[in-house]
Amino acid sequence: MAYQLAQRMTGAQGSIIRDLLKMASEPGMISFGGGAPDPAAYPADLIAEITARAFRDRSTTLLAYGISEGYPPLVASLKDYLGQREGFDFSRNELLITSGGQQGGDLMAKLFINEGDVVAVESPSFVGVLNAFRSYGARLMGVPLEEDGVNLDALEALFKAERVRIFYLISTFQNPSGVTTSKEKREAIYELACRYDVMIFEDNPYGELRFTGEDIPAVKSFDREGRCVYTGSFSKTLSPGMRVGFLVYDKALHQHFKIAKQAADVHSSTLYQLVCHELLARHDYPGHIQGLITRYREKARLMTTAMEKHFHPGVTWHAPQGGFFIMAWLPPGCDSLPFVQEAIRRQVITVPGSAFMADTSAPHNGIRLNYSLPPADKIEAGIRTLGQLSHEWLGSARAV
């Protein structure tokens, strides 16, 4: 038969990154293309031990239907953790467990986006959540990201020109740029959102992984009007394969999010919710996070040191203060896509900046480099290949 897709799905796209990841498993490939934690950092033994004990003590709880809003002990321990760490006020807010951070984007779009509604996004931004919004028919409009967050004039101009429903931001160690929005810009963004009646969807999967500098309060922590929905995840700090994330929002939204979650997948699997709860409440979770910070700080240092050594001086970047990514910038006007394609032929995978744009067909001079996943001994070799290519590219073929 001739299939007729729903209008909303005509804008949704496959993830170029997930296609690249499949290539990354080919022998000889060095991949800076992923966005995953270092497998050596999974607390696998602890997870296995907690799992075995849970099957011994409460297998029926694990195997029966669970509660849509989440495994109650995890909901409680996460509220404690986020109350302390982020200063969230759970007398006014509620929390719901999601099947990974991605589902946070899906439920947000399901609840608030009518087809054709405008969602403002950082430009560049995380392609997974952009696709969740696209899959509900959102019109994405990009706002240029600067070193300390989006350009406020451009944000306000967009809020003035269009009825923007949601502004999506990754406030700390942004994917793909590595940028952290400053305290001043967070406050200014919030005031603009109030003035133009826009909801804020704040995504913060990397915030705990800070190597240097001071934590900056989440927008959600000073959300006096309940217009910010916050999403986080254990995918970067414990394991992405567990698929455990969460949403925090004003209590008035709880019934709506519960209904959306029920309709989407009833509830998230209980076992890994229990694992996250045990790790948060009964183990040295801050110590685990500190171990991750040490690990990723070192990997980031390896990468930036190699970049300084090998890259053509026309390539620029900011040293990361945390998270998983560095964005390397070819000179203005260069399109990074052919550069990335040639690098893949030389067995080094990266992702072109254009993949992270509201309009993925426009050229972009950024290249996302991931340092969390590749083994330390591959970082130098991969950067050397990219550096050599940058010299060929910018030395002789400047006009590309």
Place this chain on the structure above:
Amino acid sequence: MAYQLAQRMTGAQGSIIRDLLKMASEPGMISFGGGAPDPAAYPADLIAEITARAFRDRSTTLLAYGISEGYPPLVASLKDYLGQREGFDFSRNELLITSGGQQGGDLMAKLFINEGDVVAVESPSFVGVLNAFRSYGARLMGVPLEEDGVNLDALEALFKAERVRIFYLISTFQNPSGVTTSKEKREAIYELACRYDVMIFEDNPYGELRFTGEDIPAVKSFDREGRCVYTGSFSKTLSPGMRVGFLVYDKALHQHFKIAKQAADVHSSTLYQLVCHELLARHDYPGHIQGLITRYREKARLMTTAMEKHFHPGVTWHAPQGGFFIMAWLPPGCDSLPFVQEAIRRQVITVPGSAFMADTSAPHNGIRLNYSLPPADKIEAGIRTLGQLSHEWLGSARAV
């Protein structure tokens, strides 16, 4: 702030059944309200053993990001199983793992339903998938269900009167009615779908659990035009808490379903996919199913025996040939909702038929009784209470 929900969510409803389930855990309650397997039937020790071995042998596979379409060994073993059991042709079809059967409904609606599109549903039908369709703005239209499937004249009249996009049917041991659509009606439904260019969404979570009678081929097995999307689940046969289901559809749809799945939750957790694979491919899965059949046949017998003994003769039902449910019918014109409410005051939970209708506000004389979950020794006691109520209700207050 004043929240403005997306139009699509104004029709979505909380599940009355999930609210009832919360009540079911109160002391003294006997619940025939759920739709879950008997916890004693979970192969908990085997699942614990497979899990422990998987953490020992391949913890990185479990904890890293997985593939959106599913854990490849499970995809392969499920194709084998469904090819043999259901006769599906995987040279023309593909399979995708979902986070429970519920997500099958969510992805189907996401891909094919524009807001306002008509979805024809059996009347009554499974409220979970109805809510998934509602959450994408579908207009649900019910087609009366008879003892052997929907009324074909009513189905064709609806296909003629409206541009129906999808017909949703639970072909075997339907939830909530227990009805199995006959072979003749399956063929007639398929021909009507071809003639009026309607897709069929065939949901079959109970089909393996047949106590008596002969298996009837799934609509998907004779789907020559690729217009049937089939969904199944391990929730009834292994464990609902694992949240593993699957979709089978024409190869031409694979890329679309993969994109929808990526946008929804990236992938389903790998561990329980591996567990399902091991149980299917390396253990006596048919023997496990046979054990379930013996168990549920006996529970169904206990319930129908008690119903014969205690119920007022004005209450009618069909003895189930499989699955989890019996629908008891009060005399025509009675509304079961006040009956169910009074039964809950007497500590027996059931679900009124109206909960399963496209229009949940209309009265309905059915009462869904679940026999899979309650302990055997509670079945007689709970039915006795309902029977006593039926005599009070129909003996003296016939006009209710």
